[in-house]
Each structure stands twice: as C-alpha cells, then as structure tokens.
Amino acid sequence: MQQLFYNSTRGQENHVTASYAITQGLAKDGGLFVPEFLPKLDVTLEALSQMTYQQVAYEVLKCFLTDFTEEELKHCIDHAYDHKFDTPEIAPLLKKGDAYYLELFHGSTIAFKDMALSILPYLMMTAAKKQNMTDEIVILTATSGDTGKAALAGFADVEGTQIIVFYPKDGVSPIQKQQMVTQKGKNTFVVGIEGNFDDAQNGVKEIFGDTAFAVEMAKNQKQFSSANSINIGRLVPQVAYYVYAYSRLLATGEIKANESINVSVPTGNFGNILAAYYAKSMGLPIDKLICASNDNKVLFDFLETGVYDRRRDFMLTISPSMDILISSNLERLIYQIAGGNAMETARLMTSLNTTGVYEITSVMKAALVDFYGGFASEDETKESIAKVYAETGYLMDPHTAVGQYVYETYKTATGDQTKTVVVSTASPFKFTASTMTSLSEEYAKYDDFELVKIMSDKSGISIPQAVLDVIEAPVLHTMTCDKTEMKSLVAKLLEMK
Numbered sequence: 001m002q003q004l005f006y007n008s009t010r011g012q013e014n015h016v017t018a019s020y021a022i023t024q025g026l027a028k029d030g031g032l033f034v035p036e037f038l039p040k041l042d043v044t045l046e047a048l049s050q051m052t053y054q055q056v057a058y059e060v061l062k063c064f065l066t067d068f069t070e071e072e073l074k075h076c077i078d079h080a081y082d083h084k085f086d087t088p089e090i091a092p093l094l095k096k097g098d099a100y101y102l103e104l105f106h107g108s109t110i111a112f113k114d115m116a117l118s119i120l121p122y123l124m125m126t127a128a129k130k131q132n133m134t135d136e137i138v139i140l141t142a143t144s145g146d147t148g149k150a151a152l153a154g155f156a157d158v159e160g161t162q163i164i165v166f167y168p169k170d171g172v173s174p175i176q177k178q179q180m181v182t183q184k185g186k187n188t189f190v191v192g193i194e195g196n197f198d199d200a201q202n203g204v205k206e207i208f209g210d211t212a213f214a215v216e217m218a219k220n221q222k223q224f225s226s227a228n229s230i231n232i233g234r235l236v237p238q239v240a241y242y243v244y245a246y247s248r249l250l251a252t253g254e255i256k257a258n259e260s261i262n263v264s265v266p267t268g269n270f271g272n273i274l275a276a277y278y279a280k281s282m283g284l285p286i287d288k289l290i291c292a293s294n295d296n297k298v299l300f301d302f303l304e305t306g307v308y309d310r311r312r313d314f315m316l317t318i319s320p321s322m323d324i325l326i327s328s329n330l331e332r333l334i335y336q337i338a339g340g341n342a343m344e345t346a347r348l349m350t351s352l353n354t355t356g357v358y359e360i361t362s363v364m365k366a367a368l369v370d371f372y373g374g375f376a377s378e379d380e381t382k383e384s385i386a387k388v389y390a391e392t393g394y395l396m397d398p399h400t401a402v403g404q405y406v407y408e409t410y411k412t413a414t415g416d417q418t419k420t421v422v423v424s425t426a427s428p429f430k431f432t433a434s435t436m437t438s439l440s441e442e443y444a445k446y447d448d449f450e451l452v453k454i455m456s457d458k459s460g461i462s463i464p465q466a467v468l469d470v471i472e473a474p475v476l477h478t479m480t481c482d483k484t485e486m487k488s489l490v491a492k493l494l495e496m497k
C-alpha cells in the first residue's frame with residue numbers, strides 16, 4: 001500500500017502523517033487536512049460483498065491511514081463496531097418503496113455520528129502513542145445536536161483526555177439536550193451557548209487558531225484536538241459505510257456488479273456527503289451525490305450558482321442537526337476542485353470570513369457535475385414523513401425525511417431511475433414531537449418525552465436503550481455562556497494559571 005500523507009487546504013502545513021492530522025484536528029493555519037491523493041480500493045466489489053462491516057471498514061481505513069499497522073486498525077475497528085451497536089450488521093440497509101435506507105443510527109447515541117465517533121477515540125489514542133505524545137488531549141467540540149453526545153459517549157473516562165462540548169442552548173431537540181446534560185464521566189464538560197451552531201463552531205475554530213492559547217496549553221501539558229468532522233479521523237470511517245451499502249446491494253442481488261447507484265444525503269456541515277464523494281473517488285460506482293438541505297439552503301444555492309453566501313437569516317428547523325450556514329467540510333471539496341490550489345482555497349475562505357461570501361470559477365463549478373442540490377421546507381419535510389409512513393410503514397426522522405424529499409424531487413426533475421440509497425441519519429426517537437406531529441396534529445398536545453412511548457406503540461419499534469437511559473437520568477451539566485465567552489470559559493475549565 002502506497003504511503004498517504006496529508007496537506008492543509010490552506011497550504012501552511014504539508015506532507016504530514018494521518019496520525020499527526022488526527023491528533024491535531026485542524027491544521028495550524030486554520031485549514032483542514034486533506035489526503036495528497038484519493039486512494040483506490042485495492043479489493044474487488046465482489047470480494048467486498050462477502051465481507052462484514054468490520055472487514056469493509058478495514059479495507060477502507062487501510063487506504064487512508066497508512067501509518068497505522070494492520071493490528072492497530074483492527075484493534076480500533078473491533079472495539080468501535082461491537083455490541084454498542086444494537087445490530088451485528090452495524091449499518092443495515094432496508095428497502096422500502098423504491099428507495100434503500102442506510103440506517104446509520106444503530107449506535108449508542110442513535111444518530112449517524114456514532115459511526116465515526118465510536119472509533120475516533122481509539123484512532124486518536126493510537127495516533128497519540130505513535131507520535132510519542134505525552135500531553136493530555138482536550139477535545140473541543142461544537143455540536144448542532146448529535147456530535148456532542150456521540151463524542152461524549154466516545155471520550156467519557158478515556159484516560160489522557162478531556163472533552164468540552166458547546167451546543168446552541170435553544171437549537172437542539174429536547175431529547176438531544178437531555179442526552180448531553182445527563183452525560184457521566186469526570187472528564188466531560190457540556191456547555192449551552194447563547195448563539196447558534198455557527199457561533200459555536202466559529203468559537204471553537206478561533207480557540208484552535210489562537211497560538212498564544214496553544215503555548216499556554218503546552219506549558220500545562222495539554223493540547224487541543226477536535227471531534228468534529230473537520231478532523232480527518234472522523235471523515236475516513238464515514239467512507240466505509242458507503243462501500244458497505246454498495247456491498248450489501250450487490251450481495252443481495254439488488255444490483256449487478258459495477259452497476260452505478262445514487263446516494264441522497266441530508267447535509268449540514270458537508271461531512272457525510274464528502275465521505276460519499278471520497279467513496280466514489282475510491283472507485284465505488286456512485287453516480288449522483290444528492291445533497292439535501294433544509295431551509296438553511298446555503299449549499300443548494302451554492303450548487304446552483306457557484307456563489308457561497310452565508311449572509312442570510314439562520315433558521316431553526318425540525319432538522320436541527322442540519323441548521324448550519326458555514327459548512328466546514330466544503331473547504332475540502334473547494335480545495336479539490338481548485339486542483340489542490342491552497343492559495344486559492346485560503347483566499348476564498350478569507351473572503352467567507354470577512355465578507356460572508358465567495359464565488360468559485362466556472363472551471364471549478366464544472367467539476368461539481370456529480371452533485372445535485374435540493375432542499376425541503378418544513379412543510380415538505382413533514383409531508384415526506386407522513387407520505388412514506390402511509391405508503392410503506394417506515395417512520396423517518398426529520399433529517400432523513402429531508403434526504404427522502406430531495407431524492408423525490410431529483411427523480412421528478414431528471415427522470416433518473418438509478419437505484420438510490422437514502423442515508424438515514426437519526427432515529428425518529430430523537431425527534432419525537434416533530435416526527436409524530438408530521439403524522440397527525442393530534443400529537444401536538446404531548447411533549448417530546450411523553451411521545452416516546454406513543455411513538456413506540458404506533459411504529460412497533462421498541463424504545464431504544466439510548467432513550468430509556470437518559471429519560472430519568474439526573475442532569476449533571478447546567479453551565480451556559482455567551483458565544484463571546486467560550487475561550488475564557490475553556491481556560492477556566494482547564495484551570496490554567
């Protein structure tokens with residue numbers, strides 16, 4: 001296997017190993033680490049169709065994390081994808097109607113973030129050891145609702161780490177919030193901020209970019225890293241489930257070898273769909289990458305016009321994990337379609353930072369042909385939940401419903417009959433009120449917690465353990481702060497003199 005190194009999208013840190021990139025999280029110049037080339041799968045699709053999830057994950061991870069040994073990777077994979085998932089398939093693929101739903105919510109926090117965050121702590125600890133790091137790793141994370149809990153679950157009581165999670169105080173679902181504020185573990189901190197997800201993510205990025213703070217941290221034998229999808233160690237494990245989905249379609253005879261499929265991905269920070277793009281680049285026969293947004297449709301507009309413009313109102317929607325106007329991972333795609341031009345990427349990102357807008361060239365825009373952008377309004381999302389439930393009995397959460405709706409609009413607009421995997425990113429039990437009121441307004445009289453049992457009775461799905469665990473658990477985290485106080489709070493939490 002050819003050694004693969006990583007570069008920063010902004011050009012100041014180059015040719016670093018995967019393990020360095022994972023422990024750093026973000027490059028020192030504020031850029032994101034990207035592979036120097038996109039590797040190819042070195043196993044046939046036929047062979048993949050015979051493999052378990054863990055085996056497929058190994059085939060993908062070994063191509064990207066080339067400074068990890070086989071033993072190290074298998075150790076990480078086996079400890080991540082185990083009985084924490086409620087099915088041995090890890091990521092089951094269900095056919096309902098004419099779509100295939102790739103359910104990525106069978107991990108311990110019942111959203112797709114578990115797919116990467118159950119392995120990230122193992123990758124990070126292995127990487128730290130490889131680099132002879134002795135500093136304590138402080139995971140700083142901004143969350144739009146699901147990353148926070150999944151990262152907390154992954155890093156709680158992991159020796160040599162602390163984790164601080166910032167979530168938008170009024171921008172997550174009641175069950176998402178309950179999951180986070182009841183988190184146990186002496187190394188965990190959960191803070192609600194007065195602000196939205198973009199504020200939380202910007203605050204975290206600012207702390208990462210603060211060199212004086214980094215020096216202070218180093219004096220105290222501490223170093224920051226990230227559990228957000230800006231960390232390449234989060235992105236790479238996500239490539240695996242696209243390969244797995246394809247392998248299942250092949251194994252069950254739903255497609256022929258080398259037949260192309262489409263994927264429809266409910267998108268916020270552009271991590272999940274970028275992983276699909278990487279999977280395609282590895283040689284997986286994916287044709288269209290359907291990028292589905294909610295009312296915060298900055299990505300839809302970008303794909304239409306080539307102009308990325310965040311100067312608009314931030315909307316709170318029933319798919320809160322996609323309430324994002326600054327999609328961090330798009331920077332990796334920009335770098336790619338700019339032909340690896342870091343100076344150009346840095347220029348566009350500076351423009352986004354200072355003016356709120358940038359425009360790509362027509363050559364770059366032409367490189368986006370494989371992406372199809374669409375969006376679903378709140379009503380369209382709710383109608384989609386009701387329609388699929390009525391027609392197939394399948395109950396989708398609002399994020400998945402956005403992906404489903406845009407898949408339908410894509411089919412109508414293009415007539416394309418290619419078999420399509422809709423990425424199902426969360427259990428409906430995380431969003432009981434918005435899901436149930438989509439079926440009928442009669443449920444509006446109940447709160448999110450009361451609706452858990454009602455949803456279970458109606459859908460015939462038993463209440464996930466993750467929900468049972470938090471419903472009556474004591475609240476352990478009540479801290480809040482303004483978006484401007486994040487840095488001083490972090491210093492205080494870490495008790496740095």
Ligand SMILES: *Cc1c(COP(=O)(O)O)cnc(C)c1O
Pocket residue numbers: 111112113145146147229266267268269270271272273321322399400425426
């Ligand atoms: C995070 C999240 C998304 C968006 O994924 P990105 O990688 O940020 O694009 C969609 N749905 C759910 C349920 C999520 O938690």
